[in-house]
Amino acid sequence: MKCSLNEILPFVDKPGRYIGGEVNAKKKDSKHIRLRVALAFPDVYEVGMSHLGLQILYALLNNQPDVIAERVFAPWPDMERYLRKMGVPLYTLESGTSLSSFDVIGFSLQYELSFTNVLTMLDLGGIPIRSEDRRNGHPIVIAGGPCAFNPMPMSSFVDAFVIGEGEEVILEIAKTVIEAKDRRFSRSAILKALSELEGVYVPSIHKGAQLIKKRVIADLNVYAEPSSPVVPIIRTIHDRAVLEIARGCTRGCRFCQAGMVWRPIRERNLSVLINMAEQVIMATGYNELSLLSLSSGDYSRIEELLTMLVDLFYERRIALALPSLRVETLTRNMVESIKKVRKTSFTLAPEAGSDRLRRIINKGNTEEELMETLERVFDAGWQSVKLYFMIGLPGENSSDIEGIADIAFKATQRIGKKGEITVNISTFVPKPHTPFQWERQLSLNESKEKLNLLKRYLRSKRFKVKWHSPEMSFLEGIFSRGDEKLCDLVEKAYNLGCRFDAWGDQLNFPLWEKAIELAGIKPESYLGPRRIDTDLPWEFIDTGLTKQFLLDELQMAHQGKQTPDCRFSDCTSCGVCASLRVYNTRAKEKEEEEETDEPKRISRKIKNFRIKYTKEGLARFLSHIDVSQALCRAFCRAGIIFQFSEGFHPHPRISFATATSVGMQSSGEYADIRISPPEISLPELLVKINTALPAGLSVVEMVEVPEKSPKTATIVKGFQYSCWLPKGIPAEQWEDMERRVSEFMGAQIFEIIHGYTDKCESKKMRNIRPLVESLLIDREREVVYMRLALTPEGGVRPIDVLIQVLNIPLNLAKMTKIIKEETFLSQFLLTNG
Numbered sequence: 001m002k003c004s005l006n007e008i009l010p011f012v013d014k015p016g017r018y019i020g021g022e023v024n025a026k027k028k029d030s031k032h033i034r035l036r037v038a039l040a041f042p043d044v045y046e047v048g049m050s051h052l053g054l055q056i057l058y059a060l061l062n063n064q065p066d067v068i069a070e071r072v073f074a075p076w077p078d079m080e081r082y083l084r085k086m087g088v089p090l091y092t093l094e095s096g097t098s099l100s101s102f103d104v105i106g107f108s109l110q111y112e113l114s115f116t117n118v119l120t121m122l123d124l125g126g127i128p129i130r131s132e133d134r135r136n137g138h139p140i141v142i143a144g145g146p147c148a149f150n151p152m153p154m155s156s157f158v159d160a161f162v163i164g165e166g167e168e169v170i171l172e173i174a175k176t177v178i179e180a181k182d183r184r185f186s187r188s189a190i191l192k193a194l195s196e197l198e199g200v201y202v203p204s205i206h207k208g209a210q211l212i213k214k215r216v217i218a219d220l221n222v223y224a225e226p227s228s229p230v231v232p233i234i235r236t237i238h239d240r241a242v243l244e245i246a247r248g249c250t251r252g253c254r255f256c257q258a259g260m261v262w263r264p265i266r267e268r269n270l271s272v273l274i275n276m277a278e279q280v281i282m283a284t285g286y287n288e289l290s291l292l293s294l295s296s297g298d299y300s301r302i303e304e305l306l307t308m309l310v311d312l313f314y315e316r317r318i319a320l321a322l323p324s325l326r327v328e329t330l331t332r333n334m335v336e337s338i339k340k341v342r343k344t345s346f347t348l349a350p351e352a353g354s355d356r357l358r359r360i361i362n363k364g365n366t367e368e369e370l371m372e373t374l375e376r377v378f379d380a381g382w383q384s385v386k387l388y389f390m391i392g393l394p395g396e397n398s399s400d401i402e403g404i405a406d407i408a409f410k411a412t413q414r415i416g417k418k419g420e421i422t423v424n425i426s427t428f429v430p431k432p433h434t435p436f437q438w439e440r441q442l443s444l445n446e447s448k449e450k451l452n453l454l455k456r457y458l459r460s461k462r463f464k465v466k467w468h469s470p471e472m473s474f475l476e477g478i479f480s481r482g483d484e485k486l487c488d489l490v491e492k493a494y495n496l497g498c499r500f501d502a503w504g505d506q507l508n509f510p511l512w513e514k515a516i517e518l519a520g521i522k523p524e525s526y527l528g529p530r531r532i533d534t535d536l537p538w539e540f541i542d543t544g545l546t547k548q549f550l551l552d553e554l555q556m557a558h559q560g561k562q563t564p565d566c567r568f569s570d571c572t573s574c575g576v577c578a579s580l581r582v583y584n585t586r587a588k589e590k591e592e593e594e595e596t597d598e599p600k601r602i603s604r605k606i607k608n609f610r611i612k613y614t615k616e617g618l619a620r621f622l623s624h625i626d627v628s629q630a631l632c633r634a635f636c637r638a639g640i641i642f643q644f645s646e647g648f649h650p651h652p653r654i655s656f657a658t659a660t661s662v663g664m665q666s667s668g669e670y671a672d673i674r675i676s677p678p679e680i681s682l683p684e685l686l687v688k689i690n691t692a693l694p695a696g697l698s699v700v701e702m703v704e705v706p707e708k709s710p711k712t713a714t715i716v717k718g719f720q721y722s723c724w725l726p727k728g729i730p731a732e733q734w735e736d737m738e739r740r741v742s743e744f745m746g747a748q749i750f751e752i753i754h755g756y757t758d759k760c761e762s763k764k765m766r767n768i769r770p771l772v773e774s775l776l777i778d779r780e781r782e783v784v785y786m787r788l789a790l791t792p793e794g795g796v797r798p799i800d801v802l803i804q805v806l807n808i809p810l811n812l813a814k815m816t817k818i819i820k821e822e823t824f825l826s827q828f829l830l831t832n833g
Contacts, residue, residue, distance in 0.1 A: 005018065005019070005618065006815075006817070007086065007815065008079070008082045008083070008086060008088070009618075009621050009663075010663050010814040010815055011078070011082060011811075011814060012076065012078045012079045012082060013076055013078055013079075014045075014076070014234065015621035015662065015663070016045075016233055016234040016621055016622045016623065016626055016662075017044060017045035017046070017073065017075075017076070017079075017234065018045075018075070018079060018093070019093070019233065019618035019619070019621055019622075020093030020094060020096075020233070020618075020695075021093075021233065021617075021618060021619065021694045021695030021696060022093075022230050022231055022232060022233045022694050023230070023231040023284070023630075023633075023634075023637075023692055023693065023694055024228045024229060024230045024231055024283060024284070025071075025093070025094055025230050026058070026062040026068070026069070026070075026094065027094055027095065028062075028068045030068075032065065032066060033066060033067070033068045034066040034067070034178050034181070034182075035066065035067045035068075035103050035104070035174055035177055035178050035181070036067075036068055036070075036097075036101070036102045036103050036104075037061055037067065037068070037069045037070070037102060037103065037104045037105075037106060037174070038069075038070055038071075038072050038092055038099055038102040038104070038105045038106070038139070039054055039057055039058055039061075039069055039070070039071050039072070039106050039108070040071075040072050040073075040099070040105050040106060040107045040108070040118075040121055041054055041071070041072075041073050041074070041107075041108050042074050042107060042108070042109070042114040042115075042117035042118045042120075042121060043073065043074050043110075043111075043114055043117060043500070043502070044073060044074060044076060044500075045073045045232070045234065045236075046232075046234065046235065046236045046237050047236075047237050048071070048073045048108075049073075049230070049232040049236045050236045050237040050238040050239075051108065051110065052242045052244060052292065053108060053145070053166070054071070054108060055225075055226040055229040055230065055242075056166070056167065056223075056225050056226055057069065057106070057166055057170055058071065058226065058229075058230065059225040059226035059227070059228070059229070060167060060170060060171060060225055061170065061171075061174060063225075064171070064174060066178070067174050067178075068094075070092035070093065070094040070095060070097065070102075071092060071093050071094065071230070072090060072091065072092045072093065072099060072121065072125075073093075074114075074117040074120060074121055074499075074500070075090065075120075075124070076500075077499055077500070077506070080120065080124065080499070083124055084124070089124060089125055089126050090121055090124035090125040098125060098126060099121070099122070099124075099125025099126065099127060099139065100125055100126035100127055100138070100139065102139045103139060103140065103177055103181065104139055104140045104141075104142060104173070104174075104177060105122075105125075105127070105139045105140070105141050105142065106142045106143070106144070106170075107121075107141070107142070107143040107144075107145075107158070108143075108144060108145045109143050109144065109145040109146065109147035109148055109154065110145050110146060110147065111146075111147065111476075111502055112147055112153070112475070112476050112479035112480055113472060113475060113476060113479075113501040113502035113507075114501075114502060115153065115154060115479065115490045115501075116490060116493055116494045116498045116499055116501060117499060117500065118143075118154065118157060119157065119490065119491065119494040120494065120499060122141070122157070127139060127141070129157060129491065129494075130156050130157060130491075131156060131157060131158065131159050131203070131204060132156070132204075134159070134187065135187065136186055136187045137187075138187065140159050140160065140177065140187075140190060140191070140194070141157070141158050141159045141160075142158065142159065142160045142161070142162060142173065143158040143160075143161050143162070144161065144162035144163075144166055146257065146258065146261070148161045148162060148163055148201075149163065149214075149257070149261050149432055149433055149538065149541055149543065150432045150480065150481065150482070150537065150538040150541070151163075151201055151203070151538075151541070152482060152483045152484045152486070152537045152538065153479050153482040153483070153484070153486035153487060153489075153490065154487065154490070155203040155484050155487060156203075156484065156487035156491075157487065157490070157491075158203070159191055159194075159202065159203075159204070160191065160194050160195070160200055160201065160202045161200070161201040161202075161203075162199060162200060162215070163199050163200070163201055163212050163213075163214045163215065163541055164199050164214030164215035164216055164261075164543075165214075165215050165216055165217050165247075165262075166215070167217050167223050167225075168215060168217065169197060169198070169199050169200065169215045172197050173194060173197065173200070176190075176193050176194055176197065177190060177194075179193075180193055188204075191204060191205060192205060198213060198215065199212065199213060199214055199215035200212070201541070206540075209540075210540065211540055211541075211542045212540060212541055212542060213542040213544075213579075213580075214261070214541070214542065214543050214544065214580075216544075216580050216582050217247070217266070217582075218266070218581075218582045218585075219266070219585070220244070220246075220247055220266050220267070220268045221268055221269055221272045224272060224275070224276050224279075226280070227276065227279040227280065227283060228279070228280075228283040228284075229241075229242075229280065229283070229284060231284045231285070231286075231630075231633060231694075233622065233626060233630070233694050234622065234623070234626045235625065235626060235629065238290065238323075239286075239288075239629075240286050240287075240288035240289065240290050240321065241277075241280045241281055241284050241286040241288065241289045241290065242280075242289075242290050242292050243273060243276055243277050243280065243289055243290065243291055243292060244268070244292045244293065245267065245268055245273055245291050245292065245293050245296065245299045245302075245305065246265060246266060246267040246268065246293040246294075246298070246299050246587075247262060247265070247266050247293065247294075248262045248263050248264050248265040248266055248294065248584075249262065249263070249265060249293075249294040249295055249298070250263060250264060250265050250565050250566050250567050250572075250584060251295065251298070251326070251362070251364065251565050252362050252553070252563050252565065252572070253351075253361060253362050253363055254360075254361050254362045254434060254435040254436050254553055254554075254557055255351075255361050255390070255393065255428060255430075255431070255434060255436050256431075256434065257431035257432065257433060257434050258294055259294060260433050260434050260543065260545060261433050261543045261545075262294065263543075263544065263545070263574065263576040264576055264577055264580075264582055264583055264584045264585075265298075265567060265584045265585070266582075266584070266585045267299055267300060267301075267585060267586050267587040268587060269587050269588045270301055270304060270305060270308065270587055270588070271588075273305060273587075274308055274309070274312065277289060277309060277312065277313075278312065281313065281316075281318060281636075282637065283637070284633065284637070285632070285633025285634060285635070285636035285637040285692065286318070286633065286636075287316075287317060287318055287319065287632070287633075287636070287652075288318065288319045288320075288321055288342070289309065289313070289318055289319070289320055289321070290320075290321040290322075290323055291305070291306075291320065291321065291322055291323075292323065292324070293324065294324060295324055295325065295326050295329065296322040296323065296324050296325055296329075297322065297325045297326055297329025297330055297331075297334065298326065298329055299587070300586045300587055301587045302329075302334065303331065303333050303334060303337070306320060306333075306334060306337035306338065307337060310337050310340050310341070313341070314340060314341060315641065316636065316641060317341050317342070317642070317644050317650055317652075318341065319338075319341040319342035320337070320338050320341065321338075322334070322338065322346075323347065324347075325346070325347070325348060326348075326349075326364075326365060327348050327349075327350060327365040327369050327370045327373050328364070328365045328366075328369045328373070330346075330348075330373050330376065330377070332376055335376050335377060335380045336380065339380050339381060339382075341650070342649055342650060343380075343381060343382050343383075343649070346377055346382060346384075346385045346386070347385070347386045347388065348370065348373065348374075348385060348386070348387055348388070349387070349388040349389075350363070350365070350367075350370050350387060350388070350389060350407065351363050351388065351389060351390050351393070352389065352390065352393055352396075352400060352403075352404075353389065353399075353400040353401060353402065353403025353404035353405075353406070353407060354367075354399065354400050354403040355367055356395075356400075356560065357393060357395055357396060357400045357403075359560050359561070359562050360393070360394065360395040360557050360560055361393055361394075361395075361557070362553070362556075362557070362562050362563055364562060367407060367410075370387075370407070370411070371410065371411065371414050374411055374414060374415055374421075375414055375415065378415045378418040378419045379418070382419060383418075383419040383420065384419055384420045384421070384422065385419070385421055385422070386421075386422045386424055387407070387408070387411070387421060387422070387423050387424065388424045388426070389404045389423065389424070389425050389426075390425070390426055390427065390428045391404075391425060391426075391427055391428065391442070391447070391450045391451065391454065392427050392428040392441065392442035392446070392447065392450065393428045394428075394436055394439045394557060395557065395558075395560070401450060401453060401454055401457070402457060404423070404425070404454060404457075404458075405454065405457035405458050408421065408423050408458060408460075408463055409460070409462075411463075412460070412462040412463055420462075420463060420464065421462070421463040421464075422463060422464040422465075422466060423458060423463055423464070423465050423466070424466045424467070424468075425451065425454060425465070425466070425467040425468065426467065426468035426473060427441070427442055427447045427451075427468065427470055427473035427474075427477075428441065428442070429441060429473055429476050429477045429480055430477070430480065430481060431480055431481075432480065432481060432536070432538040432541075433538070433541070433543050433545060433550075434550070435550045435551075435553035435554040435557060436554070436557070437481065437530070437536065437550070438529060438530040438531070438532055438554065439529060439530075439554075440527065440528050440529040441473075441477040441527040441528075442473075442527075443474075443524070443527065444470055444471065444474045447470035447473060447474070448470050451467055451470060455467070469504055469507065471507060471509045471512075472501070472502065472504075472507060474523070474527075475501065475512060477526065477527050478521070478523055478526045478527065481526055481530070481536075481537070481538075482526055482537065483537040484537070485519075485521070486519075486521070488519045489515055489516060489519040489521050492515040492518050492519050493511065493512055493515040496511045496514060496515055497511060498511050498512060498515070532551060532554075542579070543576070544574075544575055544576035544577075544579040544580045545574055545575055545576060546573075546574065546575035546579075549572070549573060549574045549575055566584065567584055567586075605676060606643050606674060606675070606676055607674075607675060607676070607677060607704055608672065608673070608674055608704065608705050608706070608707060608709065609672070609673050609674075609675060609677075609702055609703065609704055609705065610670060610671070610672055610673075610702070610703055610705050610709075610712060611670070611671050611672075611673060611699050611701065611702045612668055612669065612670055612699070612700050612701040612702075613631065613668075613669050613670075613671070613697065613698060613699045613700060614666060614667055614668065614669070614697070614698050614700055615627060615660060615664075615665060615666045615669060615696065615697060616665050616666075616667075616696050616697075616698075617665075617695065617696040618695070618696055619694065619695060619696025619697050620662075620663055620664055620665040620666075620696070621662055621663055622662070622696075622697075623662050624656070624659035624660060624661075627660070627669075627697065628654065628656060628671075630693060630694055630697055631654070631671070631693070631697070631699075632652055632654060633692070634689050634690075634692035634693045634697075634699075635652075635673070635675070635689060637688070637692035638678070638685060638688035638689045638691075638692055639677075639678035639680075639685075639688065640673075640675045640676070640677055640678065640685075640689075641675060641676040642654070642673070642674070642675050642676075643674040643675065643676070652673075653673065653674035653675075654671055654672070654673045654674075655671065655672050655711055655712070655713060656669070656670070656671045656712075656713065657669065657670040657671065657712040657713050657716050657823065658670075658713070658716060658719075658790070658823070660820060661797070661799075663814070663818070664798075664818045664819075664820060665817065665818065665819040665820070666819070666820040667819065667820065667821050667822065668700075668820070668821075668822055668823050669820075669823070670712045670716075670823060670825075671712065672705070672711055672712050682702055682703075685702070686699055686700075686702060689702075712825065715825045715826045716790050716823060716824070716825060716826075717789065717790060717824045717825065717826050718773065718787060718788055718789040718790050718795075718823075718824045719787070719788050719790065719795075719820055719821075719822065719823055719824065720785070720786075720787050720820070720821045720822040720824070721785070721786050721787075721788065721798045721818060721819065721820055721821060722783050722784075722785055722818075722819045722821055723783060723784040723785075723786070723798055723802060723816050723817070723818050723819075724781075724782065724783050724816060724817040724818075724819070725782050725783070725784065725808070725812065725816050726812055726815045726816065727782065729782065729812075734777070734779050736807065737777055737784075737806045737807070737808070738777055738779075740805060740806055740807060741775050741776070741777055741805075741806070744769070744772070744775060744805050745772075745775060747769055748769060749767050749769055750767065750768055750769040750805065751765045751766060751767050751768070752765070752766060752768055752796075752800055752804040752805070753765060753766075753804065754766045754800075766796075768796040768800070768801070768805075770789070771788055771789045771790075771791070771795055771796045772786060772787075772788060772789075772796065772801065772805075773787040773788065773789055774786065774787040775801070775805070784802065784806065786798060786801055788801075798818050799813050799814075799816075799818065802816060
């Protein structure tokens, strides 16, 4: 790197995205590595680290002794600007290595509106954007995920696509590339070798001339990874442990690509799931476990599983979440099990505004089932539920739009004043490999008109209304059923500056309109209906579904008829089982040895402890919330059981003396915890805690305190700081600072603007002179020392003193390394001796 991250991170939003050092992140001795893989997620850290697929591939590859897999995420636009300005290539979190130094880069394509981010990452990594411009020595760029089921819009940028599930094929790809490297294959020869693997599509070789059959895992019980997933260092979108209980779905919703392409349904056995759950909680310290599948309530032994997990985790207050539920599958027993620890969120998806339209899309559930489910949820104490609907579905009429509003109002009447309902609305997007792949999508103007109509219908204080941007749905629709011509559109949009197009505050639709014009794209040709006898760009991708099945389902939709779930009725002849020789698999009955009595609640002695911890290195760029979360998880991994608060959302009993700001290093922070410690010595416990903390965080002391000791927050009297200014400040500026220090210390009153450096600048003036007990300058070491008091009315921040007392410019103040050297307490000095 041409510069240090310390010169960039103070100026970007959420610098914790870029520092790495997480618990369970892998680092290996490069001497034994034969293949280096960068797993690239084209979205921000918080989104990518919430994705189970990334964690699975990371674990599988790193389980190979001669392979190292590292992670890289799309930098937010502010970080991109600094990387370009400073000449720093995009790097992986584990080792800070540029993308161009890897053998393979594997992108996860979860959403069409991440395509421009792929180009951003390649360009920032020093890799030619187009495959045809890459030469020997450049990484092989591979992509997988849902968007790979129509690879054509990205076929000019990706060397090879993985179609289907990756557990087996990723290891085959690794073996193939290692062998090719050993034999000194050219780039084209490596791609030729990859093209011979089942489930791998190489655009430069296959040219759409042969069927590419998707890869599928027959038995999920064989794959129990990740057992020790990387624990995010900052809060993520889905901040919890994940337990994949099943894969695939046979409900047959005609709009749902995932339900079609991930067939058949394969459930994990109860014994496997219980073992996986215990491992992942012990390895991460999470306080919530999400039971993941396309429809969690359809897992055949869901009530038994919930009972077993509640019994296993109740004492540790591990909450359970079912993020994907069909209305009719949520039983009263399930609700009771979930609420025993914490009431996690509920999301239900009626999709359509009438039973008639739900029959057309093969959703199957009724309005009355929805009302009964809502009643059960709110009667059990929940305060909010989200309902998801779509507009523009095939067969929709004006009464269906009104029906969405009717359902919302009936729902609020049914639940009374027990809680709040949020109505989420999006525009239907036809997806490849579904019965609706031939249907039209609403135009942009039609989407806006229907949304505006619905928003008028839904005016009420009883519920919230949220909607997906019609512009995003418009672009998603173009790319969803796009062809190779759209590669030019992606590149032109990228060159115009389009980034993070799936983020409402980042989407620049006028730039996309310009790109569409420059690329000569006619949106209506992609959004309009397709003839059933037309060759579709993605037809060479073989998901196992027959074209006749999709056409039959389309005809059934037009007739308003439903198709039953083949798990509970006759085979629907979709073709998947016969083609792939993989079949619907249910979880086994609970084995006899798994039978357990009602767990005994052990009476544990609760004790109060005061801890002292440090925040150093790149960890200083973590927020106070991120630090507190990391500490709580480390305590749990060390075997500590917290005492929890009461109420709707129980929280561990931990209170902090102060909150250290992002970017500040600290040699001594304090917190009080109320816990039941494991029966080991304190030195042993500290070792276990520190082993479970991310790089830069460390608990240095821990002592028991009397029951009625005052909280640390009430006895903090002040702090000692050292502020290491950037190098190269001229002598006259030092002289000016020394003069200002002398004037300040001799003054009785010195007013500054409170919160001057915040994004929303305050105009409130405040006298800080009584709060600055000492202020010294060491020109030789280029350090400013200050001792600042903390009073019941508050204190003053070191950066405010630097800027408004010493007149240091804001950019230099942000680059100053501020270290909290000591925290002064009025009583109870923490000591182990």
